[in-house]
Amino acid sequence: MIRLLSVLFLWFGSLSHGVERQLYVGRAEANITPNEPVALEGSFTLRISDGVHSPVRASVLIIGAGDPDKDKELSVIVSADLVHIPKVITDRLRDRVAERIPGINPSRIFISATHTHQAPVVMSDNFILPKGIMTVDEYIDFFVGKVSDAVVKAHNDLSPGTFAWGLGHAQVAYNRRDTYSDGSAQVYGGVNGKNYLGPEGGEYQGIPALFFFDEEGVPLATAVNVWSPSQEYFGGNKISADFWDPVRKRLKSALGEDHVVVSWCGAAGDQGPWRRVHNEAEDRMMKLRGVKSWLDEFGRRIAESVLDTYSLVKDERKSKINFSHYTETVPLPGWKLSESQIKEIKGWKEAYEKELKKDQSKAHRLARQISWREQTLQRQELFKNDPRGAYPSEIHVLRIGDVAVCTNQFELYTEYGLRILGRSDAKMTCVVQLVGPAHYLSTARGIKSGGYGSRPESCAVGSEGGDMLVEVTVEKINELFDPLIRNLPQEGILDNGNPVGEGWVDLLEEPSNWEHEKDHWAIKKGSIIGESDGGLHHFCWTKDSYRDFAAHVTFKMTGSGANSGFGIRLEPVSFNDVPGYQVDMGKSYWGCLWEQGGDGMVQQFNPKYVSRFLKEGQWNHYYVEARGNHIRAWLNGVSTIDVVHEGGRLNGKIGFELCNGPKQTRIEVRQLLVKIYE
Structure with a gap:
């Protein structure tokens, strides 16, 4: 039986030194559907709207935390049914809000797009627009006016709130880059040919959801992170919010008609909602459910997932949370092209310009082909004139309680998002793309395969x-969610290699005070070196026993599969059989407390974090305290062991171990200092 009175499980705990403060919430919604015809984004052919399939909206969520009598740190989060967010929109909205709400930090305002392909054009140089429709600049002014009104309303409604979060699942996205035996890949290229090899990348079907309530538990807003662009309804000339419209209707029906749904598109540069296999079976099941369209089916799937999550977490609301918001413009390395590549792009641009000059009636088809390549050439000039060849890209990283929210401007391939999820210290992470001008960000595999979304014009x-x-994103998330406890006591500090305070005894001063096998241990004044190529355990230990003490151990361990340990309260039977505690060393065991001949793993430290402070193959430092059944240890200043092992050993030798099995280990100890507690 494991005799644990109390254990601090660093493996499972999401520990942080951040201060929990009262949450404040404000929310509002704006209808950003124009009341006159506009050009529609999302196609290389100009389309002019002739009606509304479903209204496009912008949702505003303002959150902050702090003392109600002092300024609160506020973040203004906007989601909009647009294809992307050009810098001019963000700049104008920030300026307008700063004018209307003095004291607000405009850099903490960000807008994300849902990527519906039935939304107004917001890039002025994409198309040649006919007269008689709303211009791009007019629509941007309209958008900024509507959204700034909503931001002011949300700010005026700011009040103490509560927060809950959870993770659901729904099949919404499918990897849309089909690969073929010739090494190529195409977006929606077709899956029924003999040369089809499968999807290029992975998929993610999680539906993270963040729920915001008032103090009494009335739901105010929900942020939903769907890793798919809203591109089910595509083609034609109707304005549409795509599947987010039925999602909103279902959630409003369940949570209140004034409920605000913040729509976040996850890392989905190579994902989309169009089914890739089993199309007939998928359609049949949709009809059997009585659902009329795939828009409604995706709305059902997403909303049911969110409402199921809501039912499970709504009673776990918290009013005080850790809240932080970090933003940075990162100089990413630009995709620099060779002279021959630039020449080819110029050639295509000039050919389209020549064709347009001959026949202006083709402007609806040719203008975007020209502007697409012109924008590529402009980026190349930017890289050429920047000594670093950098592309500046703004990111935001937020901590909202146990949840991380990280943004990027791209149509980010799913692989990158999964890498962020895998390495994030947050209990749940929302990756939000399209917070800024949209360019694809392809993977190395995607670029090698080529095709739309992985070629220079796209990226x-x-x-x-x-x-x-x-x-950069993972680094910032993990700074905000740092679970490592750095509470090394004063006596655990080494000052230029020397211990603090008096009473320290050097156990390496007299080699004759040690028991060891000469075939595996070389012990001389000032050092211990142990080596083993595997096989049995091999221990060395002091002739004296120690009960309550503190110890400094400075050591270096190398070798293939190396595994060792600093032994305390050892009770040797033979050189190969030594029951007692080991402050562990080795892959998957660093920072753990193991009891040989007893309870085994007494306390495990999460190996995920070890690389952040371990100096692999170099000199490292353990500081260990043993007082009664309470054992604590710090590895390079990080607390890894803090446990009361009730009924455990209270006295014994101090020593070192070379682990058994197929492990080649060399350990060098250059410092072992002990202070005995009376």
Whole structure:
């Protein structure tokens, strides 16, 4: 039986030194559907709207935490049914809000797009627009006016609130890049040919949801993170919010008609809602459910997932949370093209311009082909004139309680999002793409395969930029969610290699005070070196026993599969059989407390975090305290063991172990200091 009175499980705990403060919530919604015809985004052919399939909306969520009598740290989160968010929109909204709400930090305002392909055009140079329709600049002014009104309303309604979160699942996205035996890939290229090999990348079907309530528990707003662009309803000339419209209707019906749904598109540059296999079976099951369209089916799937999550977490609301918001403009390495590649793009641009000059009636088809390549050439000039060849890209990283929210401007391939999820210290992470101008960000595999979404015209940065984006994002998330406890006591500090205070005894001063096998241990004044190529355990230990004490151990361990341990309260039977505690060393065991010949793993430290403070193959430092049944240890200043092992050993030798099995281990100890507690 494991005799544990109390254990601090660093493996399972999401520990943080952040201060929990009262949450404040405000929310509002704006109808951003124009009341006159506009050009529609999402196609290389110009389309002019001739009606509304479903209204496009912007949702505003303002959250903050702090003392109600002092300024609160506020974040303004906007989601909009647009294809992407050009910088001009963000800049104008920030300026307008700063004018209307003095004291607000405009850099903490961000807008994400749902990527519906039936929304107004917001890039002025994409198309040549006919007269008699709303211009791009007019629509941007309309959008900024509507959304700034909603931000002011949300700010005026700001009040103490509560928060809950949870994770659901629904099949919404399918990897849309089909690969073929010739090494190529195409978006929706077809799956029924003999040369089809399968999807290029992975998929993610999680539906993270964040729920915001008032103090009494009335739901105010929900942020839903769906890893798919809203592109089911595509083609034609009707404005549409795509599947987010039925999602909102269902959630409002369940949670209140004034409920605000913040619609976040996850990392889905290579995902989309169009089914890739079993199309007939999928359609049959949809009809058997009585659902009329795939828009409604996706609305059902997403809303049911969110409401199921809501039912499970609504009673776990918290009024005080850790809240932080970090933003940075990251200089990502731009995708620089060779002279021959630039020449080819110029050639295509000039050919389209020549064709347009001959026949202006083709403007609806040719203008976007020209602007697409012109924008590519402009980026190349940017990279050429920047000494770093960098593409500046704004990111936001928020901590909302146990949840991380991280943004990027791209149509981010799913692989990058999964890498962020895997390495994030948050209990749940929402990756929000399309917070800014939309460019694809493809993977190395995607770029090698080519095709739309992985070619220079589609991308501002290559896979190196994706790698950097992941690294910066994960670093910032983990700074906000740092679970490591750095509470090394004063006596655990080494000052230029020397211990603090008096009473320390050097156990390496006299080699004759040690028991050891000479075939595996070399012990001389000032050092211990142990080596083993595997096989049995091999221990060395002091002739004296120690009860309550503190110890400094400075050591270096190398070898293939190396595994060792600092032994305390050892009760040797033979050189190969030594019951007692080991402050462990080795892959998957660093920072753990093991009891040989007893309870085995007494306390396990999460190996996920070890690389952040361990100096692999170099000199490291353990500080260990043993007082009665309470054992504590710090590895390079990080607390890894803090346990009361009730009924455990209270006295014994101090020593070191070379582990058994196929492990080649070399351990060098250059410092072992002990202070005995009276």
